[in-house]
Structure formats: structure tokens, C-alpha cells
Amino acid sequence: MSAPTTASRRSLPWPWIAAVVWALAVPFLFSDYDLLQLSRVWSVALAVASLNLLSGYAGQVSAGHGALFGLGAYTGVLLVGEGGMPWPVALLGALVLCLGAGALLGLPALRVDGLGLGLITIAVAALFPLVVTRFESLTGGAVGYALGAPPLSAPGWTGLADAQFAYLVVLAVCGVAVLGLRNLTRGRFGRSLEALRTSSLMAVSNGVETRRLTLTVFALSAGVAGLAGALNALALTLVTPDTFTLAFSLTLLAASVVGGTRSWAGAIVGGAFVTYLPQLMSDNMGGGSSGQWAQVAYAAVLLLVLYFAPRGVVTFVRAGLARLGARRTREKTA
Amino acid sequence: MTSEPLLRVDGLTARYGSVQVLHDVSLDVREGEMVALLGANGAGKTTLLRAVSRVVSTGGTLTLDGADLTRLDTIGAARAGIGHVPQGRGTFGELTVEENLRLGSMGRPGSLRGEAESDLERVHEMFPVLKEMRRRPAGALSGGQQQMLALGRALLARPRVLLVDEPSLGLAPRTTAELFEALAGIRASWSTAVLLAEQNARLSLRVADRAVVLARGGVARSCAASELSDEAELRAAYLGTTPVRTTAAKRGSAEPAPRDPGTAPRTDTDAEEASR
Amino acid sequence: MTEFIQQILAGLAAGVVYAGLALALGVVFQGTGMLNLAQGELATLSAFGAWSLVEAGMSFWLAFPAAVLLSAALGAAVERVLVRPVEGAGPMVLLAAGAAMLLGLNALIALVWDTDPKTFASPFGASSVGVGEIRLTSQQVGAAVLVLVTMGVIAALFRFTPVGLKLRAVATNPDSARLLGVRTGRMLALGWALAGAVGAVAGTAAAPIAGLSPEMMAGPLLLALAAATLGGMTSRGGAVVGGLIIGVAGSLASRYVPGLGGDLQLVVPFAVIFAVLLLRPQGLFGRAATVRA
Numbered sequence: 001m002s003a004p005t006t007a008s009r010r011s012l013p014w015p016w017i018a019a020v021v022w023a024l025a026v027p028f029l030f031s032d033y034d035l036l037q038l039s040r041v042w043s044v045a046l047a048v049a050s051l052n053l054l055s056g057y058a059g060q061v062s063a064g065h066g067a068l069f070g071l072g073a074y075t076g077v078l079l080v081g082e083g084g085m086p087w088p089v090a091l092l093g094a095l096v097l098c099l100g101a102g103a104l105l106g107l108p109a110l111r112v113d114g115l116g117l118g119l120i121t122i123a124v125a126a127l128f129p130l131v132v133t134r135f136e137s138l139t140g141g142a143v144g145y146a147l148g149a150p151p152l153s154a155p156g157w158t159g160l161a162d163a164q165f166a167y168l169v170v171l172a173v174c175g176v177a178v179l180g181l182r183n184l185t186r187g188r189f190g191r192s193l194e195a196l197r198t199s200s201l202m203a204v205s206n207g208v209e210t211r212r213l214t215l216t217v218f219a220l221s222a223g224v225a226g227l228a229g230a231l232n233a234l235a236l237t238l239v240t241p242d243t244f245t246l247a248f249s250l251t252l253l254a255a256s257v258v259g260g261t262r263s264w265a266g267a268i269v270g271g272a273f274v275t276y277l278p279q280l281m282s283d284n285m286g287g288g289s290s291g292q293w294a295q296v297a298y299a300a301v302l303l304l305v306l307y308f309a310p311r312g313v314v315t316f317v318r319a320g321l322a323r324l325g326a327r328r329t330r331e332k333t334a
Numbered sequence: 335m336t337s338e339p340l341l342r343v344d345g346l347t348a349r350y351g352s353v354q355v356l357h358d359v360s361l362d363v364r365e366g367e368m369v370a371l372l373g374a375n376g377a378g379k380t381t382l383l384r385a386v387s388r389v390v391s392t393g394g395t396l397t398l399d400g401a402d403l404t405r406l407d408t409i410g411a412a413r414a415g416i417g418h419v420p421q422g423r424g425t426f427g428e429l430t431v432e433e434n435l436r437l438g439s440m441g442r443p444g445s446l447r448g449e450a451e452s453d454l455e456r457v458h459e460m461f462p463v464l465k466e467m468r469r470r471p472a473g474a475l476s477g478g479q480q481q482m483l484a485l486g487r488a489l490l491a492r493p494r495v496l497l498v499d500e501p502s503l504g505l506a507p508r509t510t511a512e513l514f515e516a517l518a519g520i521r522a523s524w525s526t527a528v529l530l531a532e533q534n535a536r537l538s539l540r541v542a543d544r545a546v547v548l549a550r551g552g553v554a555r556s557c558a559a560s561e562l563s564d565e566a567e568l569r570a571a572y573l574g575t576t577p578v579r580t581t582a583a584k585r586g587s588a589e590p591a592p593r594d595p596g597t598a599p600r601t602d603t604d605a606e607e608a609s610r
Numbered sequence: 611m612t613e614f615i616q617q618i619l620a621g622l623a624a625g626v627v628y629a630g631l632a633l634a635l636g637v638v639f640q641g642t643g644m645l646n647l648a649q650g651e652l653a654t655l656s657a658f659g660a661w662s663l664v665e666a667g668m669s670f671w672l673a674f675p676a677a678v679l680l681s682a683a684l685g686a687a688v689e690r691v692l693v694r695p696v697e698g699a700g701p702m703v704l705l706a707a708g709a710a711m712l713l714g715l716n717a718l719i720a721l722v723w724d725t726d727p728k729t730f731a732s733p734f735g736a737s738s739v740g741v742g743e744i745r746l747t748s749q750q751v752g753a754a755v756l757v758l759v760t761m762g763v764i765a766a767l768f769r770f771t772p773v774g775l776k777l778r779a780v781a782t783n784p785d786s787a788r789l790l791g792v793r794t795g796r797m798l799a800l801g802w803a804l805a806g807a808v809g810a811v812a813g814t815a816a817a818p819i820a821g822l823s824p825e826m827m828a829g830p831l832l833l834a835l836a837a838a839t840l841g842g843m844t845s846r847g848g849a850v851v852g853g854l855i856i857g858v859a860g861s862l863a864s865r866y867v868p869g870l871g872g873d874l875q876l877v878v879p880f881a882v883i884f885a886v887l888l889l890r891p892q893g894l895f896g897r898a899a900t901v902r903a
Contacts, residue, residue, distance in 0.1 A: 291717075296713075
């Protein structure tokens with residue numbers, strides 16, 4: 001066999017292929033509830049991925065992606081419920097609106113280096129549930145807004161149940177969006193981002209250009225977070241303001257760091273972390289305080305990752321496997 | 335010559351990441367002596383000073399008055415008697431001139447606490463401008479004044495060895511002259527040894543007792559300052575290609591050595607090192 | 611007019627708490643370069659600590675200094691144990707560490723003391739003081755005095771003592787401070803201790819009015835962030851002035867701007883942060899650019 005063939009065979013991303021096959025098989029294996037949970041994983045993973053684009057590739061921090069996620073969620077649900085739009089339009093609407101919101105917030109925040117974006121996003125994160133609750137006539141106030149019929153209902157020709165269809169839509173959109181983000185960071189745009197992140201010299205000599213680039217990235221990141229929120233809400237058919245608190249925003253931040261801010265697989269790990277940790281806690285702790293235990297667990301895991309695997313668990317595990325593999329090879333040859 | 339040097343650097347190596355910046359640097363500084371550390375940009379002068387004050391970690395031996403410095407961190411080295419006037423002066427821009435100087439005094443050994451006031455007066459005599467500007471924030475000072483402040487601040491800690499990094503950088507010739515005049519006097523009046531890293535070789539050779547020339551991270555030449563007063567010698571030393579003197583020349587001998595490429599290809603075997 | 615003055619005074623009384631928290635944020639930020647999102651939770655913890663001591667039968671005037679001292683120790687311990695290992699790891703990691711502490715402390719407080727709001731009896735009694743129709747409760751005045759005195763002590767410590775000088779030196783240029791033998795690590799821990807103490811005073815002062823709950827400092831923290839942004843992160847005096855301005859602005863806005871009452875007062879800090887970043891990013895009293903080595 002010729003060398004190039006071996007090389008290309010080796011470079012096939014087997015873990016990814018396995019994951020895709022598994023993800024596609026899931027709707028025919030699991031209960032509706034599990035599918036809903038998995039939809040949440042994918043959509044939160046997309047939000048985490050959008051945060052990765054911002055922090056891992058543009059070196060900026062947002063403590064308010066939970067609010068942007070929420071803004072997208074409300075936009076998506078209201079466009080369907082009040083506007084009578086089909087769901088693809090609702091998704092697009094959420095994306096565009098959050099893109100605009102990101103640009104608006106980033107404009108003052110990114111004028112100077114430093115904490116501007118962190119400050120403004122944390123304020124947005126704290127304010128968002130209050131504002132949503134206040135505009136009761138539109139948003140349903142504190143109770144939230146529920147859609148009468150599931151918007152992601154399966155067309156008859158597919159022969160799928162609604163829950164299966166909804167899951168596949170979420171999976172497809174999230175997959176395409178994450179792939180898009182990944183390709184974005186590898187192309188020319190990615191190279192300018194890399195320069196921005198690593199070279200402060202360029203930042204100094206070329207201030208306006210870097211600001212524009214950072215602003216673009218933040219707007220893009222906000223837009224994708226909004227899209228993720230809309231997907232999440234359309235799959236759940238429900239939005240409530242207390243889902244999108246400051247704590248949720250910080251949880252997303254935690255998920256991004258835990259998965260690894262420069263790892264797209266890490267975003268999925270982060271999404272699972274956000275979705276399943278509270279469930280794990282309520283299964284094991286029970287009672288009314290499981291939410292608090294989940295929060296303690298978020299904090300503990302986040303701190304542990306910061307200290308022991310600062311580049312995220314995916315990189316950490318990968319490095320560990322590589323070391324293990326190297327040792328095996330050595331033992332074999334010995 | 336046989337007594338233990340105050341500061342001893344032996345076989346020092348340092349790297350930034352994968353780049354080896356210093357390899358096998360050896361030099362001594364004796365009590366009350368000023369050694370000029372010469373060399374082109376990137377020769378490793380700053381790294382050597384930062385190694386001595388434990389800002390960068392190193393391999394090799396590093397002792398102050400016989401005590402191991404490598405086991406200390408920057409703070410420990412400072413407390414042990416290493417003073418460091420860093421490149422770029424490192425003044426506290428938001429603190430007043432007086433506060434900057436007071437921070438220097440706080441670092442002195444307990445036995446010298448009582449002399450803090452008179453020492454401050456001496457700094458004021460040396461650099462009157464620091465007294466005039468004592469209530470101004472250090473950041474408002476000119477480059478030369480900041481350099482004076484940094485020097486005065488370091489002296490007030492009463493170091494045993496004072497490291498001075500590129501004091502003339504960015505200064506007008508007149509200011510530089512004034513500064514070097516002050517530098518020339520500090521060995522005696524502050525009873526400290528000085529290791530002076532400076533690009534302006536002619537200036538520092540005028541005030542120093544000895545010179546060590548670094549090239550490409552190693553010692554290219556080590557000799558009495560006067561030996562390098564000859565322009566050609568100096569240039570050759572800078573390039574690190576000097577065919578070095580054949581005999582173990584004694585300190586202070588001003589006579590240029592006969593050139594013989596065959597005898598000593600490396601400068602490590604220079605007089606000072608060979609005597610150890 | 612009387613009501614207007616009344617609103618301003620009430621705003622100042624509230625603003626003192628934001629000022630205290632903003633001062634704590636600023637001290638930590640200047641030293642460690644970290645926006646400590648958990649500062650509010652640390653203050654909440656102190657307030658609960660003081661409350662528990664009082665509930666256990668201790669006099670407030672013993673429980674209060676005890677809680678302040680414990681908070682200072684806790685602040686230093688947090689710096690040593692949780693922050694020191696990630697100190698040089700960049701703003702993202704530091705912010706995440708702060709977020710982790712916020713989430714963790716918030717939940718722990720709720721687990722220990724549950725989420726039902728508790729009343730913290732005012733140590734200053736229920737009387738009121740004032741001139742003519744302009745009146746403030748003795749709690750408002752007493753709490754304000756307490757925080758102001760604390761801030762005065764801290765300011766004097768920074769300004770006039772050798773330790774204060776070292777603290778400022780470390781904040782300005784840690785590398786140079788190390789070269790002079792200043793024990794920078796100790797100074798950072800001390801900064802956190804001072805921040806913890808001021809926060810504790812602010813929290814305990816706010817508790818009788820705000821009521822004790824795990825979320826009691828969420829709003830004030832945001833207002834303090836706005837205050838610190840307004841005054842300038844790098845200016846201790848600015849933090850105090852910023853806090854007072856935010857307090858007054860909040861008080862006036864909730865009274866005179868329709869629809870801004872109650873929770874929605876939080877629009878004020880958002881608007882302030884937005885405007886400051888747009889018009890004067892370094893804040894009223896801050897340095898134009900912070901170059902951290």
C-alpha cells in the first residue's frame with residue numbers, strides 16, 4: 001500500500017464519524033424525554049461554541065451569553081407564536097436580531113482593551129430576566145411563554161414523530177453552525193484572529209482594524225448564541241425568564257472553560273455538562289436543594305479544570321491518551 | 335585575587351522557552367568593584383542581570399558572598415543584597431518621587447535603618463532634582479530624572495551588588511554624562527559593587543574597573559577595563575572573534591597582547607577565569 | 611423640593627454601600643488584575659455570619675467586628691488558595707475563577723441558611739433623624755457612617771502607612787516591587803483581606819434594609835461594578851464617588867422615571883456602564899491605559 005493512502009486513512013476523524021453516526025441513530029433508540037434533553041445538549045453546545053469563538057479565538061470574555069441565548073429564545077418563540085412565522089424564519093430572525101444586539105453592545109465595550117465587554121455583558125445578563133418579566137403583555141411575564149403546538153413538527157412524508165424530527169433539526173442546524181464556526185477559524189479570517197490574539201504588537205499598530213475585527217467576532221458570536229437559544233426554545237416549546245439568569249450566563253462561561261475554549265468537541269462536552277449535571281444532582285441529592293448542589297458542582301468542576309486542565313478536559317484527555325499510547329508503543333518495542 | 339568574590343557567576347545557562355540565551359557564562363564581581371558588562375544587542379546582558387536578581391531561572395552556580403542565590407526568588411535575592419535598576423527604569427509612575435525613594439529605603443537591612451535619613455540626603459545631594467521634585471508623581475519626570483530616581487531608589491536599599499541595566503538608553507548625551515559621573519562615585523560612597531550593563535562601551539569603560547564582553551550568550555572577553563580602551567580590541571571583543579592574549583595577563587595591565595590565533599581559540603580561558 | 615432632597619439623601623445612603631463594594635472591587639483589581647465577581651457573595655456571607663452570631667446571642671457590636679475580621683481572613687485565604695494558582699493565567703481564567711466562586715458561594719449560602727429572606731434587626735434602632743421634613747432612618751445614617759468610617763480607615767492606610775505604600779507599589783508595578791524586596795504575594799493577600807473587610811462592612815450595613823438572602827448582594831454588586839466603571843477601576847477615590855453618584859442616580863431614576871421602580875433600577879448601572887464606555891472608558895478618575903507587566 002502506498003504511503004499517501006495510509007496517511008489519509010489515518011487522518012480520518014474516526015471519533016467524529018462515530019459521534020455523528022450515534023447522533024443520527026439516537027432518535028430511533030431513545031424516549032422523547034431523552035431526545036429533548038439531547039436537543040438541549042446540542043443547542044447549549046452551540047452557545048458554548050459561540051462563546052469559544054469569542055474567548056478562545058478572539059481573546060475576549062463575555063459574561064452575558066446566557067442573555068443573548070435568552071434573547072434568541074424569546075425572539076424565536078415569539079416570531080412563531082405571535083408572528084405566525086414558520087420555524088426557519090424564526091431561527092433566522094433570532095440570528096439576525098442577536099447579531100444586531102451584539103454589534104450594539106460591542107460598540108462601546110470594544111472601543112478599548114480590557115474589561116469593557118466583561119462589564120457590559122454582565123450587566124446585560126443581570127438585566128435580561130428583569131426586562132423580560134416587565135414586558136409581560138408580550139413575553140408572558142414571570143410565567144413565561146408557551147407555544148400551543150410544537151413548531152418543529154414533522155412533515156408527513158418523513159414518517160417521523162415530532163420529537164424525532166425536532167431532534168434532527170436541532171442536530172442538523174447545530175452541526176452546520178459549529179462546522180461553519182470551525183471553518184471560519186481556519187480560513188483567512190481565522191488567521192487574522194490568530195494574529196489578533198497572539199500579537200499585541202499588531203493590536204497596537206493597527207488599532208482600528210483590530211477593534212473592527214473583534215466587534216465582528218462578538219456580533220457573530222452573539223448571533224450564533226441567539227440561534228442556539230431559538231433552537232433550544234423551539235424544541236422545548238417554552239421560554240421562561242428564570243432560565244436566562246446571570247447564573248446561566250456564568251454557567252455557559254464555565255462550560256466553555258471546562259470543555260476548553262479552543263476545542264469544538266469541548267463545546268459539546270460543555271453542553272452535556274450544563275444539561276446533565278443538574279439532573280445528576282437532582283437524581284442523587286433529591287429534594288429542593290438539588291439546584292444549589294448543581295451550582296456547587298459547577299463551581300467545583302470549573303475550579304478543578306482551571307487548576308488542573310486549564311486548556312479544557314478535551315485537550316487534557318487527549319494528551320493523557322497520547323501519553324498512554326506512547327507508553328504502550330514503548331512497551332511493545334521493548 | 336585569591337579571596338572569594340562577592341558575586342560569583344559560574345557556568346550560568348538560561349533559556350526563554352526553547353531559545354538558549356546564555357550558555358556557560360562565568361564572571362566574578364569583587365567587593366567595591368565596578369564591572370562593565372558589554373556586548374551587542376541581544377548578547378544576553380539583560381538576561382544575565384535578570385538571572386542574578388532571580389527574575390529568570392537558570393542553571394549553573396550563582397553565589398553572593400558564598401551564599402547560594404539560585405535557591406532564592408526575586409524577593410529573596412533583593413533581601414539578600416542584590417539591587418537592580420532595570421532597563422526602562424521601573425519607577426512607580428503614580429507614586430511621588432519621595433514615595434519611590436521611601437520604598438527603596440524600606441528594603442534595606444535592619445542594621446542600616448538608622449542611616450535611612452542621612453542616606454536620603456546623600457541621594458538628594460547626588461541628584462538635587464529629586465529633592466526639588468519630591469512631591470511630583472514619578473511618571474511626570476523626564477527619562478533622565480527617572481533614571482536618577484531608579485538609581486537613587488536602588489541605592490537606598492543599600493545593596494551589596496548593584497545591577498544597572500542600560501542606564502543611558504534614550505537619554506540625551508548631557509544627561510548621560512551627568513548620570514555616569516554619579517555612577518563613578520557610588521562604589522566608594524555607597525560601599526557597593528556594581529555590575530553595569532551598557533551598550534555605550536566607551537562611557538562605561540571610563541568608569542569601570544573591569545570589563546566582561548558577552549557575545550552570543552557567552553563570555554567573549556574578560557579583562558581590565560583599560561585593556562579595551564583600544565578601539566580595535568574593543569571591536570574584536572564585540573565580535574567575539576578575538577584571538578586572545580597568550581599569557582594570563584594580570585588585571586590592570588594596559589598593554590595590548592600580541593595576537594596569535596593559534597594559542598587560545600576561546601575567551602573562557604581568559605586571565606580572570608584562568609586564575610580560579 | 612423637600613422630596614427631591616429626601617431622594618438624594620436616600621440615594622447617598624444607599625450609594626455608600628455600592629461605594630464600599632466598588633472600593634473592594636477596585637483594591638482587588640488593582641492588585642490582582644481580577645474583576646472579582648464573587649465580592650458580593652463574600653459580603654453576603656459576612657452579613658449572614660454577623661446575623662448568625664447575633665442570633666446566637668452575641669451583641670451586634672461584638673458580632674460585627676468579628677464578622678469583619680473573619681471576612682478579611684477569608685479574603686486572604688481565597689487569594690492564597692483559589693486565586694494564586696491561576697494568577698498569571700489571563701483575564702478569561704480570572705473571570706471564570708470569579709464566576710466559579712460566585713456560583714459556589716451563592717449556592718453554599720443558600721444551602722446553609724436556605725433561601726427564605728431573613729430580617730436583620732437594625733443595630734441603630736428604629737428612630738429617625740433629620741431637619742424639618744427631611745428625614746432619614748437612624749439605620750440609614752448609622753450604616754452610612756459605618757461604611758464611610760471604614761473607607762476612611764482604608765484610605766488612610768493606603769495613603770499614610772508603609773504597608774499602604776507597598777500595596778500601592780505592588781498595584782502600580784509588581785515587577786519593580788519585587789526587585790526592591792517587597793513581598794508581593796503577601797501584599798496581594800492583604801489587598802484581598804482589606805477588600806473582604808470593606809465588603810463585610812458594606813454587606814452588614816446593607817442587610818437591615820435589604821433583608822438577608824443569598825441574592826441580597828446581586829443587585830448591589832452590579833451597581834458597584836457600574837460605580838467602579840464610572841469612577842475608574844484604578845482609582846480608589848473614584849470608586850467611592852462613583853458609588854455615591856450611582857446611588858443618587860438610582861434613587862432619582864426609580865422615583866422620577868416612569869417604569870423604573872423596583873428591580874428595574876438595574877437599568878441605571880447598565881446605562882451608566884454603557885455611557886462610560888462610550889464616552890470615557892477609563893472612568894472619571896482612572897488612568898487612560900493600564901499596562902500590566
